[in-house]
Amino acid sequence: MKDIIDKYVSKLEQAELAEPGQALLGFLDADLVWNREDPQTEILEGVFERININSLLFSPPREPYRSIISYLCRTNEGRILPEDCETRTFIHDIPVVPSLDPERLTQALRTRKAVMVQDRGIVAYGWVSPEQAYILYSSVCFACFVKFFSDYLQDSKNGSVAPEQREVLHKALSYLDPLPEEPDAELERGPFRDKARMIRAMDEAGKMVVGYKLVDSFFGNISYLYGDTLYISQTSSSLDELIGHIDPCPLDNSSCAGITASSELPAHRDILRKTGHLAVLHGHPKFSVIMSMDCDKRGDCDKEGECFRRCPEQREVRGYPVVPGEVGTGPFGLCRTVPPAIEEDKGVIVYGHGVFATGARDFNQALRGLLDVERNCREEYLRRIGE
Amino acid sequence: MYGWHGKILCIDLREGKSSTLTLPQEVYGAYIGGKGLAGYLLKERMSLGWQDPDMPLVLMTGPLVNTRAPTSGRMCVMSRSPLTGTLADSSVGGSFGSTLKKAGWDGLVITGQSRELCGIEIRGSQCSLSPARALQGMGVSQARERLEGRASSLIIGPAAENGARLANVVVDSHFFAGRNGLGLVCAAKNLKYITVLGEGKTKVWDPEGLQRAGEDINRLIAASPVLSGDLGLSSFGTGALYDLMDSRRMMPADNFRHTHFPAATEMNAPAYFREYSPKKAGCTGCRIQCKRRSRDKRPMPEFETMSHFSALIGNESRETVVEANRLCTEYGLDTISTGATLGCYAEVTGQELTPDKILGLIEDIAHCRGEGADLALGSAAYAAAQGSPEAAVTVKGQELPAYDPRGAYGMALAYATSTRGGCHLRSYPIVHEILRKPVVTDRFSFAGKARIIKIAEDMNAVVDSLTACKFAFLSATLEEYAKALTAVTGIEYSQQQLLDIGERIYFRERMLNCANGFTASDDDLPERFFTHKGGSFEDLEVPPLDREAFLEARGNYYRIRGLDGEGLPLPKKAKELGLWA
Numbered sequence A: 001m002k003d004i005i006d007k008y009v010s011k012l013e014q015a016e017l018a019e020p021g022q023a024l025l026g027f028l029d030a031d032l033v034w035n036r037e038d039p040q041t042e043i044l045e046g047v048f049e050r051i052n053i054n055s056l057l058f059s060p061p062r063e064p065y066r067s068i069i070s071y072l073c074r075t076n077e078g079r080i081l082p083e084d085c086e087t088r089t090f091i092h093d094i095p096v097v098p099s100l101d102p103e104r105l106t107q108a109l110r111t112r113k114a115v116m117v118q119d120r121g122i123v124a125y126g127w128v129s130p131e132q133a134y135i136l137y138s139s140v141c142f143a144c145f146v147k148f149f150s151d152y153l154q155d156s157k158n159g160s161v162a163p164e165q166r167e168v169l170h171k172a173l174s175y176l177d178p179l180p181e182e183p184d185a186e187l188e189r190g191p192f193r194d195k196a197r198m199i200r201a202m203d204e205a206g207k208m209v210v211g212y213k214l215v216d217s218f219f220g221n222i223s224y225l226y227g228d229t230l231y232i233s234q235t236s237s238s239l240d241e242l243i244g245h246i247d248p249c250p251l252d253n254s255s256c257a258g259i260t261a262s263s264e265l266p267a268h269r270d271i272l273r274k275t276g277h278l279a280v281l282h283g284h285p286k287f288s289v290i291m292s293m294d295c296d297k298r299g300d301c302d303k304e305g306e307c308f309r310r311c312p313e314q315r316e317v318r319g320y321p322v323v324p325g326e327v328g329t330g331p332f333g334l335c336r337t338v339p340p341a342i343e344e345d346k347g348v349i350v351y352g353h354g355v356f357a358t359g360a361r362d363f364n365q366a367l368r369g370l371l372d373v374e375r376n377c378r379e380e381y382l383r384r385i386g387e
Numbered sequence B: 001m002y003g004w005h006g007k008i009l010c011i012d013l014r015e016g017k018s019s020t021l022t023l024p025q026e027v028y029g030a031y032i033g034g035k036g037l038a039g040y041l042l043k044e045r046m047s048l049g050w051q052d053p054d055m056p057l058v059l060m061t062g063p064l065v066n067t068r069a070p071t072s073g074r075m076c077v078m079s080r081s082p083l084t085g086t087l088a089d090s091s092v093g094g095s096f097g098s099t100l101k102k103a104g105w106d107g108l109v110i111t112g113q114s115r116e117l118c119g120i121e122i123r124g125s126q127c128s129l130s131p132a133r134a135l136q137g138m139g140v141s142q143a144r145e146r147l148e149g150r151a152s153s154l155i156i157g158p159a160a161e162n163g164a165r166l167a168n169v170v171v172d173s174h175f176f177a178g179r180n181g182l183g184l185v186c187a188a189k190n191l192k193y194i195t196v197l198g199e200g201k202t203k204v205w206d207p208e209g210l211q212r213a214g215e216d217i218n219r220l221i222a223a224s225p226v227l228s229g230d231l232g233l234s235s236f237g238t239g240a241l242y243d244l245m246d247s248r249r250m251m252p253a254d255n256f257r258h259t260h261f262p263a264a265t266e267m268n269a270p271a272y273f274r275e276y277s278p279k280k281a282g283c284t285g286c287r288i289q290c291k292r293r294s295r296d297k298r299p300m301p302e303f304e305t306m307s308h309f310s311a312l313i314g315n316e317s318r319e320t321v322v323e324a325n326r327l328c329t330e331y332g333l334d335t336i337s338t339g340a341t342l343g344c345y346a347e348v349t350g351q352e353l354t355p356d357k358i359l360g361l362i363e364d365i366a367h368c369r370g371e372g373a374d375l376a377l378g379s380a381a382y383a384a385a386q387g388s389p390e391a392a393v394t395v396k397g398q399e400l401p402a403y404d405p406r407g408a409y410g411m412a413l414a415y416a417t418s419t420r421g422g423c424h425l426r427s428y429p430i431v432h433e434i435l436r437k438p439v440v441t442d443r444f445s446f447a448g449k450a451r452i453i454k455i456a457e458d459m460n461a462v463v464d465s466l467t468a469c470k471f472a473f474l475s476a477t478l479e480e481y482a483k484a485l486t487a488v489t490g491i492e493y494s495q496q497q498l499l500d501i502g503e504r505i506y507f508r509e510r511m512l513n514c515a516n517g518f519t520a521s522d523d524d525l526p527e528r529f530f531t532h533k534g535g536s537f538e539d540l541e542v543p544p545l546d547r548e549a550f551l552e553a554r555g556n557y558y559r560i561r562g563l564d565g566e567g568l569p570l571p572k573k574a575k576e577l578g579l580w581a
Ligand code: SF4
Pocket: B071, B072, B073, B093, B094, B281, B282, B283, B286, B287, B288, B289, B290, B291, B469, B470, B471, B472
């Protein structure tokens, strides 16, 4: 049990979502195990006693999330409504409680899986594994980042940015790593004729995507067409831990063994059919998500409120198409919108969600594609807010 | 009341009389419906034998049934099990639950024994009994043709009438209230069928709130590859799991002596699709639609049936599987238990089962004749009578489904703790151990599994009370369904509050079983899983389960559930849950 919690605490620190030594993660089977001793565990144990969960995470977020979240907690009354689509689909909204108190935490956690404690941090739980708590924590950071920057852009257009808001923005911007024009290292060169090499290449590309922070906890996905079989990351797999988590899916659907493959399998397959390429990368880079939701027609469109699935406009950011589409294969699934929009050398942005990019032979081009979209979106963002 | 009608129809078959039971809203609020409410109504009589006329057969819907809540049109059937002696319950789909609700009833409580074979006919608020002598010994589809065509139906086949403990109840010709031998309880009451017609609505407190909750749920269903993906349940039916189980080396083969079936690639869902081009079907109010029918109108086998009628008994003929499935449906036999009992037979007799032999044995079981007379009592009774009790792969006397526990340790623990004997659905740990939702857990480890199983049992007790379909919960959670329930009933529910209710429902089942003599020795797995390895997978061998680790996990489960070391309910816990009389 201890090894499982240690793993997720260290992932949290590596992803720069928590300062080293700050997170508390408890895992309960018949007995409760914590990652370390701390007087605050007593408060959290009160939560374990009151609700049916098996893991609980509490940590102050690291900068820039810390300033962003504190600001959002102060300025949103009791509840934060995320704007990006995945957070909305999976965690709906995030309650804010004023203090780290078992009764208040329990009350909020009775209806939601993660809460924010004003100026203290984020609390999230799991009922299957500590990994859930880690994912929820990370999603809250992602959702708050996207919301803060989206709101700022709107307010700056309306000329209603508050001084405190601007201060938080500057602080947050100072923490952003620069995005390179080119990946720092070349990835394994394709096309691959050897399965083991291909799997290695997928693993390497996945780690790079995570390294450049082009995904959030909802993971993203990756695939490669090898002969007549599409090798694709499994659902709920992390791009930095792909070995053993890749499903072979024969294109003729002669086996259902890939039932555990990423929900974006049909999108990947049709993207490759359309482009004739071999590699697909899908991530959730933050500024691409933010920019995809910046629309001048707001307030003047009968589909508003359903932009993420029904947007009727041909939209783009610096030439990169923005399409609507929900996760998966529903009637508004992104598998229906992304493949028609994708072109050889250019990524496609899905409204409020993320980016798809492809490579003709290997993941070098696809990774460059993801980086290009995100770098352009970040630059465009700064231009639009006049920074 | 909103969501519930507040009316339960009670029918006494001995007197031929019916009456209306009204329960206070608090009881509905506290037990929700379905399994929760059925258990509440049965608790006083659970010490009676299944054949006792006073032992009720309860059919109970839930508040979400016949509303726009997604995938929520099911019904719970409950009594005491002729196969295991435990409490027996089953969640059944089709349209019976929805139609009963349309007729203005939350459920039925049937007691007594009719003097001759009879049927119950419900038209809205009216209920009558009619003689069913003319249907005696008739298969399900044949009997169905003689009944009111527009009605939803619940029928038993000849297997139940002849005394088979593997007998199911069949709804709308194709949907099983499966496991535990519930068909035999109907037969003991001389009840051949029930039909119901109704057109009413269920009152909903906040239709817009329900619409919103429904959209949240549907979005999650659409985002789930297992449910809605190209290879998922909605595309290939439950048979979509077949390849996965074999590739993970947990497909029970040769009566659980191996965990891999070399012919699996020829017996998978795509192979059936190529041969039979089946059409989609499913329950009322569900967009997943996981059932299939062949062009010649035969029900297509589901995952468990595909697996047990192929790998478990060494059969490589798809047509034999389809035909075995048709026979089981027609005769009202549980396909998991029947397939597993044939596997046990093959091991005991050392015989190879040819297609003719398989179909012949099913006929014999349904008619309780020849060797079939012993097999119809289930594998535990059969194997014991043959002097080879170890060949029965059962828990509490019920045959195990098609997930080998050596390949998923949560499943091993879940089989052992299930209150209705060998069953995967009480907590379905396959969701995280294999299907990776909401996150993946280490399938070869017991770490953390005891609490996960306990929470999932509580959760599924709620799902079966709502009465929703468990498949929706491969993606949605009680968080979304609590919103739907609140919108329907006007009573504020949270996910955690529902789990507390689920705990009370499940703990009560444990209490009822213990009162009937069940102890820790019944919460165990057949010995072969601790002594023999399964298959190998890539470079990985599937070893036998470690008995010590299993017992430790079971001990943890007992502590978490509030049981003593013998698996008996602790009075303190019972009091805390308000279940102490
Ligand atoms: S998923 Fe299948 S079993 Fe469940 S309600 Fe839908 S059709 Fe019925």
